[in-house]
Amino acid sequence: MEKNTQLSVMGGGLVGCLLSLYLAKQGYRVDVYERRPDLRRTDIPAGRSINLALSDRGWRALETIGISEDIKKVAIPMYRRVMHDKSGHLSFQPYGQEGQAIYSVSRGGLNQALLDLAEAQPTISLHFQQQVLEVEVASNKVTMLDNSAGQEYQITPDVIFAADGAFSMVRLSLQKTDRFNYEQSYLDYGYKELSIPAAADGSWQLEKNALHIWPRGQYMMIALPNIDGSFTCTLFFPFEGDPSFQSLKTEAQVHGFFQEIFPDVTALMPELAQEFFENPTGSLVTVKCFPWSNAGKILLLGDAAHAIVPFYGQGMNAGFEDCTVLRGLLEEHQGEWETIFKTFQEVRKPNTDAIADLAVYNFIEMRDKVADPRFLLQKKIESKITAQYPDAWLPLYSMVTFSPDLPYSQALANGQRQEEMMRQLMEYIQTEEDYDRPEVQAFLQENLA
Amino acid sequence: MEKNTQLSVMGGGLVGCLLSLYLAKQGYRVDVYERRPDLRRTDIPAGRSINLALSDRGWRALETIGISEDIKKVAIPMYRRVMHDKSGHLSFQPYGQEGQAIYSVSRGGLNQALLDLAEAQPTISLHFQQQVLEVEVASNKVTMLDNSAGQEYQITPDVIFAADGAFSMVRLSLQKTDRFNYEQSYLDYGYKELSIPAAADGSWQLEKNALHIWPRGQYMMIALPNIDGSFTCTLFFPFEGDPSFQSLKTEAQVHGFFQEIFPDVTALMPELAQEFFENPTGSLVTVKCFPWSNAGKILLLGDAAHAIVPFYGQGMNAGFEDCTVLRGLLEEHQGEWETIFKTFQEVRKPNTDAIADLAVYNFIEMRDKVADPRFLLQKKIESKITAQYPDAWLPLYSMVTFSPDLPYSQALANGQRQEEMMRQLMEYIQTEEDYDRPEVQAFLQENLA
Structure with a gap:
């Protein structure tokens, strides 16, 4: 049965498209407004990175709309990091266990597939070249600019979902309201x-x-x-x-x-x-803000709520996970928008803060630490620990990347505890073989068994 | 000799007025644009706190324009904190040494005095009810709204000084430029x-x-x-x-x-x-941002650059100190705006960050710690140390409040070092008399002599 609430999704990118599909599935009519032209019909630079790393949180969301198999056909699994030193010598670090990979996918290709799915839904209307200029927060009146006609006009949706990216205009309007915490760094x-x-x-x-x-x-x-x-x-x-x-x-x-x-x-x-x-x-910007919602009438999600730097390959995955969490709440609280939005922001905020901080940290790891033999040795030891104690130990990278739903904040907390353990353990270890030394095994037995 | 550069000061509050006087003194024509009506001719609520605590950094600035004596006549010195407990019992904490005080002044009265001084300068033009809507940063074109006539118009000053407060519209325009770091919390x-x-x-x-x-x-x-x-x-x-x-x-x-x-x-x-x-x-908002300037054409200062919470009584004092520092740079680098602005922001940013953090911390001290006898005892001991080692020890509060020019960041660093010393020293001290114990005196001798 079709529902009467007027829902507008601002942004026809990856998160906006996926969200509109979820809302349509719930029986809502959805209008999607995208600032740029339809990327399926124009040859425009995306203005964003050309390819993205898709991992388990992202795949989980794509499975729900039935396109993960199609996307996988055009995705390239990357099983390991290959480090190139200044003399062209290579070293290697697997991302996970045998068969685990992150996937290089085309941002444009994935966006096109999502747009096709959205367009095929009779209850989703896509509007291209339609840009948000300002939201009057008290009334939900949105001033839009039709970029093809150069005309301004106004709409007043019942609920606005802002998936309009790191430079969200909806968020800029919220920023002017009292007690809106905001940071761009x-x-x-x-x-x-x-x-x-x-x-x-x-x-x-x-x-x-x-x-x-x-x-x-x-x-x-x-x-x-x-x-x-x-x-x-x-x-x-x-x-x-x-x-x-x-x-x-x-x-x-x-x-x-x-x-x-x-x-x-x-x-x-x-x-x-x-x-x-x-x-x-x-x-390279990190955006943090709070609250993400206003009175059950506006919700920020994806980069609009929490833009992060790309070094953990989790930007899109985190945005898709927003949709996954929101989908659960939509089903649980049918149309009680204020409850849905409040619960959503309370659940998600600690997790997106965690991945934001991890992403900044991972830049240091990638640009510097992966060239350090001691660091690579530690990663090998961690891999051995995972094999020996699979229930008690998972490397931080795996918790973030190969878990479809472990909260990022919990991954970060586990990772910090494990890092402290490794700091102690590595004092006993000079080579990979030292893993079998009795004191190393005793340490692990005491801490993990 | 009059200079040809067109300078606009956005904001006719305390900082905007003081700055315009300094610029006029340097031989510039200055236009001051203030969003609200002239507060000398209308009975409007200030929308801000009614009275302010003026301390040495503020007095230093007022002395340079010759009104400190007049203001002192209508200022009330506050020599100490008086704490009222739930049964009406009072306790006391002097702010500094004998005769040192912070001064309660009327925000409106001080603003009026500064407006009178500005108006008396032939090279300063005051424009009331003129509001900045937006700055086109590349061209310095400012869209203004005349609030009395309801008319929009544009001006293009050579240099814009944004003293338009914690919710600065100039800063909002800068925020949309690339690599502008911004935080409101x-x-x-x-x-x-x-x-x-x-x-x-x-x-x-x-x-x-x-x-x-x-x-x-x-x-x-x-x-x-x-x-x-x-x-x-x-x-x-x-x-x-x-x-x-x-x-x-x-x-x-x-x-x-x-x-x-x-x-x-x-x-x-x-x-x-x-x-x-x-x-x-x-x-109660804290605003931090960086950079404060754009290409020698725009400069943020006062609350527009660094709004802080009121608990250290330093908001206005920090804004006035901005003017003091800028005044020195104006004299040193005559019209080389880019050099002036870059130096200004590099010198000032660590200091305004420090006072922002101190102000948040002081809320905890005021609402909680001043009710704690151990805390008050520690303050008494610190006062004794100051008397005995005046060259080596000054309480943090005094460094912030009664120094006309010690950088806030240095006050904070000194304060943290001293706090660690006090933590050790207070272990020997149960009463004021314990100050004279040989081990206390030996500790002080070793650390401060």
Whole structure:
């Protein structure tokens, strides 16, 4: 039975589309407003990263709408990190146990699939090039701009779901209300996307089923595989200082720098200098705010509520998990929006705060620690502990990435406890073989058995 | 000689007025735009606290424009805290050494005096009821609203000084630019102003030359004297919970609560219930952001750059100190705005961060610790140390309040070091007389001589 409440979802990105499908399934009519043109019919730059790492929390959400098998066909499993040092020597770190992987998927492709599903629902209406300018919070009156006609107009939905991203205009209106806590904080690093094309025969020029990292202490480059044989590289690099985006001013400087710092891959990047100067330099923001809702009439979710930096590969996964949690509450509290929203924000806020902090921390791990043999040795030891005590020990990365529903805040707390244990344990360990030393085994027995 | 640069100061409050005087003194023409009507000609509620605590940093700034003597005539020195317990028993804590005081001044009166001074300058033009709606940061084009005529118009100053307060519209425009770090965080407490009128003979009904505190653990009331014999009380109280602004719903509940919790003063507040329900409940925000400037064309200062909660009595003093520091840089770098602004924000940011954190901390001290005999004993001991080692020891409160120029960040660092010393020293001390014990004296000798 169709319900009468007028629901508007602001944002037709990944989270907005998934949410609209969940709302439609509950019997609501949903209007989805997206600022940009329909990406299925226009060739526009996404303005965002080209590929994303999809992991278990994300897959869980895609399963509920029946497209996980289709997406998996065009996703590339990455079973391990491959670290490239300055002399081109490689080292390896599996992400999880045998067969566990994170998946490189195309942001655009996934968004298209979700838009197709939404469009096929008779109760979902998609409106492209329709931008939120301002929300009058007391009345829920939204001033919209039709970007194709250049016309402003107003709508007054019963409930507004703001999935309009890290720079949410709905959130900006909420920010002006009393007692709205808000924080946007930027790293001193920017990012630049560069590319490694496929080989002449269409094959991948680096190991395909891996996430590649060139850790360089204060900065790094990474590469994720695409299904066309190419890799998308992302250089995470200081805005200012030496070296930095500011200090590399000429093509010769860029080539010289890459040949010195990333020697094994520079020859694979024929468009390097052009891409370096023509592609935009992105910034890296963390957004935290509270409350996420207003009087059962407005709810922020996804990046609009909690934008995070990309270093844990959890931005989309966290947004999809928002939808999963909200879906449960929609079923439990049928149309009692204020209860649904209050419960949602109370349950989710500690978890999105946790993943935000983990994501910032993981930048340090990726750019610096993974080049440290002691760190890699510790990861190997942790893997042995997981095998020996599977019920008592799971590495933090696995708790975050390969659990479909362990709350992020609990993963973080477990991880901190385990890190303290490892700090003590590693004092006994110089090589992988030391794992079998009696004192090591006794320590584990005492703490985990 | 008059300079050609078009300077606009947004905000005709305390900081905006003082800054415009400094700029005029440097030979600039200055336009001051104030959102509200001229407070000298209208009887409007300030929308802000009625009286303020002026201390040495503030006096230093007022001396430079020659009005400190006039203001002192209408300011009331407060030499000590007077704590009122639940049975009406009083205890006392001097703010500093003999003769040192903070001063209760009328916000409106001080603002009027500054407006008079600004108006008397031929190179300062005051524009009232002129509100900033938005700044186009790339061009410095400001969309203004004339609140008397209801007309929008645009101006394009060469340089914009944003002294438009905690909810600065200039800052809101900067917030939308890339890499602008911003945080607004609210306490879970609100405040409500209440009053104790003068006695029939015009005298003060509580000790005049003191700041009164009713510390009650999780909340508190304070009172500052006014020159007309009245006191302005401020109740700092939770928004929600029991008791809270939400839980006191009827006049009888308010009277019952006050008579139980603030028994010695309730009889002095004849308008209590009416004021409680008619006066607004204010919220308490801390604002931090960075950078404060954009390309030598926009500068945030005062509350627009660093709004703080009122518990250290330093909000206005910090804003005035901004002007003092900026004044020095204006003289040193004549018209090199980018240098002036970059230096300003780098020098000031750590200090305003420090006073922001101290202000939040001081709420705990005022509402809870000043009711603790051990805390008061420690303060007495610290006072003795100051007398014995005047060059090596100054209490944190004195460093913040009675120093005209010690950077807040240095005061905070010194204070933390001293607090650790006191933690060790207080283990030897049960009474004031224990100060003379040989081990106490030896400890001080070793650490301070």
